[in-house]
Amino acid sequence: MAILSKRAKYAVNALHEENVIAERLERNGKKIIRLNQGDPPLYFPTPRYTVDAYVRALRHGKTGYSEFGGIRELREAIARRHSTRGVPLGPEDVIVTAGVSGALQFLNEALVDMGDSAILFRPYYAVYTPWLRMAGGTPIFENYDEADNWNIEIGHVERSIRNLKREGKLGRVKYMLITNPNNPTGTVLRRSIIKEIVDIANENGILLVSDEIYDEIVYNNATFTSVGMLAKGMPHTILNGASKNYDATGFRIGYAAIPEKDKLSMAMKKAFSDFASVKISNSTPAQYAFADAISNEAEHRRELKGMVSGIEERVNFAMGLLEENRHLETVEPNGAFYLFPKIDTKALRIKNDSVFTRKLLEEEYVQVVRGSGFGSPNHFRMIALPPKEELELAINRINKFCRRHSR
Ligand SMILES: Cc1ncc(COP(=O)(O)O)c(C=O)c1O
Structure with a gap:
């Protein structure tokens, strides 16, 4: 055996x-x-004001389990963070996880059965495939185009999806995942490309997942566009967290934001919340510190x-x-x-x-x-x-x- x-x-x-x-x-x-x-x-x-908030949380006795889906203060802060950046959200649309890594686990466990698949773009962040495969899924690879600054060749994606449809396999595609800005290439996707990806996902009924963990680490005159700004009215999920923008990898706090209220989005919110309940809690002082880090916008x-x-x-x-x-x-x-x-x-x-x-x-x-x-x-x-x-x-x-x- x-x-x-x-x-x-x-x-x-x-x-x-x-x-x-x-x-x-x-x-x-x-x-x-x-x-x-x-x-x-x-x-x-890590910024001093964030570290101080962590210490304050400890001193104020925030050392027990937290609400399993995330403390209210943090979910409200996250909702405000996105709402003020053109992606309206409520605290009920946010599930706090153990890093984006934790959200990736929830995503795959919530959606993927043996024989299902997900569309990933190469090069992808190294742990997308382990979580997908461990859930029984198989990646369908598309490529970021190195010749076009690692943007996406839309025609290729359209052709692949047409083929999947013809072969009767589209129904098993559970999500399409993009990373913007990208790890490992450092590319910030062009807004027009994101719009086309959003349209393809929408037309084909594919859940679009956007890992935006570097959304504020943008330079060389680039502009970041969140999928949430263009995907209104269709199911989508935005992943983000404390690790990079807030310079606090060791806090192990991330989140999934699911802005819409359609059947799939509501089912995902419930499943993510149930998974969070099974995991009992994330780090409580880290959540208070992250809430403070977000709310203290000027700092x-x-x-x-x-x-x-x-x-x-x-x-x-x-x-x-x-x-x-x-x-x-x-x-x-x-x-x-x-x-x-x-x-x-x-x-x-x-x-x-x-x-x-x-x-x-x-x-x-x-x-x-x-x-x-x-x-x-x-x-x-x-x-x-x-x-x-x-x-x-x-x-x-x-x-x-x-x-x-x-x-
Ligand atoms: C694109 C991307 N997603 C997710 C993660 C994991 O983030 P976390 O520390 O929130 O688990 C990383 C870490 O490097 C990353 O680059």
Whole structure:
């Protein structure tokens, strides 16, 4: 008899894959530059006013279980956050989760049965597929278009959906998920593209899910448009949380906002709330602190501005150094804080992106993540959060590595 369930094998996260090698190297005295995980508080400390709110919550005895779907103060703050940005919501439309990661679990457990599917765009955030597959679903992949700054080739999506319809498979498609701004590419989707995606979802009765966890980390003159602004009157869900915009990854607080009142939206709100009840509670002091972080809009704006201009400077600096490397080709990001270079594996005589990232770690002590972990082989993802000196050191090593392997 098998010890583990069949689905246990799907719990794979490429981000952590090389930690064992990195730790071994560290034990042997090597200093590793870790560019694998997007954890902003390591480089931009969580704002003082947010930390103070957390401490205050603890001192005021907010240490018990909370309302399972999230404390009222936080759900109201989230509803206000979106309402003032053109997406009207009420606190009853919000379910607080253990990070966006928790919302992804709820999404799949609520909707997906064995044999169902979901439309994902490659490259995708690395944990979309594990949650889908663990629920018994299969991804149907579409591609972000690297030649068009990683936007979406709409004609291709339309053709795929026509094929699914013809094959009688459209009914098993439970949702379509976009990430805007994107991890790993850093692309902020054009408003016209989002409108077309919204129309396709609407015409074909597909639930549209938008992971907008980086919605305020936008720069290089880009403008962010929420799906919620364009998807009025059709079922959709917006995922977001404390981790990135509020610089508090360790709080483990996220949420799903389900603005509409149609049958599917209402059923999802009920299911998400029931799942939350089974999980009993999220961190209570973290929810109070996040509510405070959102409500204190002036402080938030000030802190965010500092962090985003720091990120913009670091991303553009890193881009400049990568451009010196003729074996890598990188689309310029305008959101989040990642770079996703394409590797000329042929010229480097390196078999694939897995080998590239492993050798880079073993030879140059720089840890990045293989692109195939995001569904796009022959790329790698690195964060551009560290200070310039560290980025410079890391990219100089990457460039040296490529020069050596291209000889
Ligand atoms: C696109 C995207 N979605 C979700 C998450 C997970 O977020 P959380 O910390 O809220 O679980 C991340 C984390 O990097 C992400 O990049």
